[in-house]
Amino acid sequence: xxxxxxxxxxxxxxxxxxAPAFAGQAPFAASAPDIPLSSRDRVYAAEQFxxxxxxxxxxxNKLVGVIRLGEPQPVNFSPLYKGQVLxxxxxxxPDRKTIAVVSIGSNSVTFIDTATNRVKLTTYVGRxxxxxxxxxxxxxxxxxxxxxxxxxxxxxxxxxxxxRIKVPNGPGIQIFSPDGKYGYVCSSFMxxxxxxxxxxxxxxxxxxQESPFCPNIAATPDGKQVWFTLKDIGKTQVFNAQPPxxxxxxxxxxPITNHVNFAHNANGSFAYVTVGGLNEVxxxxxxxxxxxxxxxxxxxxxxxxxxxxxxxxxxxxxxxDALAAIDTLTNKVVATIPIGQAPQAVNYVPNAVPEGDGxxxxxxxxxxxxxxxxxxxxxxxxxxxxxxxxSLFDQGLIQILQASVTGLAPKKPYVxxxxxxxxxxxxxxxxxxxxxxxxxxxxxxxxxxxxxxxQNDAKAQRRYLVIAEGSTAQPxxxxxxxxxx
Numbered sequence: 001x002x003x004x005x006x007x008x009x010x011x012x013x014x015x016x017x018x019a020p021a022f023a024g025q026a027p028f029a030a031s032a033p034d035i036p037l038s039s040r041d042r043v044y045a046a047e048q049f050x051x052x053x054x055x056x057x058x059x060x061n062k063l064v065g066v067i068r069l070g071e072p073q074p075v076n077f078s079p080l081y082k083g084q085v086l087x088x089x090x091x092x093x094p095d096r097k098t099i100a101v102v103s104i105g106s107n108s109v110t111f112i113d114t115a116t117n118r119v120k121l122t123t124y125v126g127r128x129x130x131x132x133x134x135x136x137x138x139x140x141x142x143x144x145x146x147x148x149x150x151x152x153x154x155x156x157x158x159x160x161x162x163x164r165i166k167v168p169n170g171p172g173i174q175i176f177s178p179d180g181k182y183g184y185v186c187s188s189f190m191x192x193x194x195x196x197x198x199x200x201x202x203x204x205x206x207x208x209q210e211s212p213f214c215p216n217i218a219a220t221p222d223g224k225q226v227w228f229t230l231k232d233i234g235k236t237q238v239f240n241a242q243p244p245x246x247x248x249x250x251x252x253x254x255p256i257t258n259h260v261n262f263a264h265n266a267n268g269s270f271a272y273v274t275v276g277g278l279n280e281v282x283x284x285x286x287x288x289x290x291x292x293x294x295x296x297x298x299x300x301x302x303x304x305x306x307x308x309x310x311x312x313x314x315x316x317x318x319x320x321d322a323l324a325a326i327d328t329l330t331n332k333v334v335a336t337i338p339i340g341q342a343p344q345a346v347n348y349v350p351n352a353v354p355e356g357d358g359x360x361x362x363x364x365x366x367x368x369x370x371x372x373x374x375x376x377x378x379x380x381x382x383x384x385x386x387x388x389x390x391s392l393f394d395q396g397l398i399q400i401l402q403a404s405v406t407g408l409a410p411k412k413p414y415v416x417x418x419x420x421x422x423x424x425x426x427x428x429x430x431x432x433x434x435x436x437x438x439x440x441x442x443x444x445x446x447x448x449x450x451x452x453x454x455q456n457d458a459k460a461q462r463r464y465l466v467i468a469e470g471s472t473a474q475p476x477x478x479x480x481x482x483x484x485x
Contacts, residue, residue, distance in 0.1 A: 025306045026262045029178035030221035035308030035350040042352040044099055045316045045323055046090045047340030049393040049400045054339035061325055061335035065362025067117050072395035084108055090345040091133030096352055100132040100141055109143055111159050114352035117361040123159045125152040131173040135198055136180035144171040146188055165201045168192045172214045177241055178223050186214035186228045195245050205245035210235055216259040220286055227271055229257045232437040236273055249289050254278045255406045255441035263306040263313055263328045272313050274301035277406040277441045283331055293331035297324040299389040300404040308350030316343030319391040319404055321371050341393040370394035372451050376480040378407050388480055392451045399451050403444040410440045415475050418463035424478035433472045
């Protein structure tokens with residue numbers, strides 16, 4: 001005769017073994033067990049100018065290879081029939097078997113198997129999507145369609161679009177409460193974050209943003225707080241993750257504040273904020289919001305994600321083509337790993353490769369490893385931190401230039417230009433006009449054979465990068481110029 005008690009215990013044990021062991025770190029609940037860091041884990045970075053996904057082994061802090069989703073410029077200047085452009089956003093499934101990669105230039109979400117690095121399917125959505133993430137139950141994938149005014153809801157199994165949720169214009173990014181009840185969606189165009197009921201897709205809360213440009217949002221594993229960043233004014237706001245969704249704290253974090261994420265360890269629970277204009281990660285306690293560390297990491301830190309046990313956080317360095325690994329107990333950088341060009345979103349996926357070496361379908365970096373780095377210093381301020389870093393991402397015969405500009409007057413017009421003289425004097429050849437944000441910073445892009453010009457051995461033909469006041473039609477006084485070796 002069967003013992004019903006013993007049968008129930010065995011059934012419960014089998015179910016516990018079959019259930020995935022979620023980590024007690026973001027985006028999972030704090031009550032779930034941590035997953036010790038191992039060579040089965042993978043760190044993924046979405047790389048905007050090489051159109052690749054880099055794959056890193058955190059146990060060795062070595063790049064394993066890249067998943068190539070598209071080609072470099074100038075292929076993408078012509079009609080694009082295959083491949084992806086501007087690989088940018090990323091999320092992963094609750095079972096950790098799939099990553100969802102957003103390419104903002106080709107309006108796509110590419111679903112990739114973590115064990116084999118194989119592209120399973122690509123779904124095309126609306127204009128300029130920015131981020132995609134699975135609901136905690138894995139049944140849906142929400143995609144913020146930043147160039148429009150809705151969330152595209154995809155089926156979590158077929159990856160086909162099944163619904164749309166109307167939200168304020170320019171939804172930047174979304175994340176979910178650990179219990180799966182709420183979706184939090186901030187805006188990149190409107191000063192408003194909305195809270196959506198996952199069960200019925202209805203907006204149930206509104207949070208006022210201090211500025212219109214939110215690039216990132218994250219929920220604490222304990223389900224109590226939501227943090228979002230404001231890139232244009234250099235602030236980070238915290239609001240109550242539960243009704244009435246009121247703002248709890250606003251922190252001044254610095255120019256080009258990019259992403260935020262969390263880690264908890266023996267010292268407590270902490271928020272890590274990447275501040276691109278300062279080349280730093282700032283660390284705050286989540287209980288009293290005190291700042292406990294400032295970590296120099298490298299040029300233009302962007303995406304950030306914790307390991308499955310919270311022992312490390314990984315940071316994508318957009319203007320250094322690298323991944324920085326931070327030990328969360330010491331808050332020190334313990335490794336810097338070369339990866340693809342201009343990393344944006346970063347995901348750490350525990351046990352992404354449960355068996356095998358995880359090398360299938362990977363490629364070497366190739367041309368993506370070729371980048372030149374320059375700095376521009378402010379006129380009259382030759383010492384100290386360079387306020388502007390410039391990367392020239394090699395695309396073959398041309399480069400994509402990206403400048404992380406800081407140290408200028410807020411809300412003023414400027415022009416990035418080439419000068420004929422090292423001191424910035426003489427005729428200026430404009431490359432790109434831009435307007436600084438309220439923090440006096442900007443991200444500026446241009447394309448062309450710029451490396452060949454600014455590093456030309458023939459001095460008569462060489463030109464020098466500068467930033468001048470005014471416009472391309474009427475450039476004024478030079479305020480920053482290229483620092484010479």
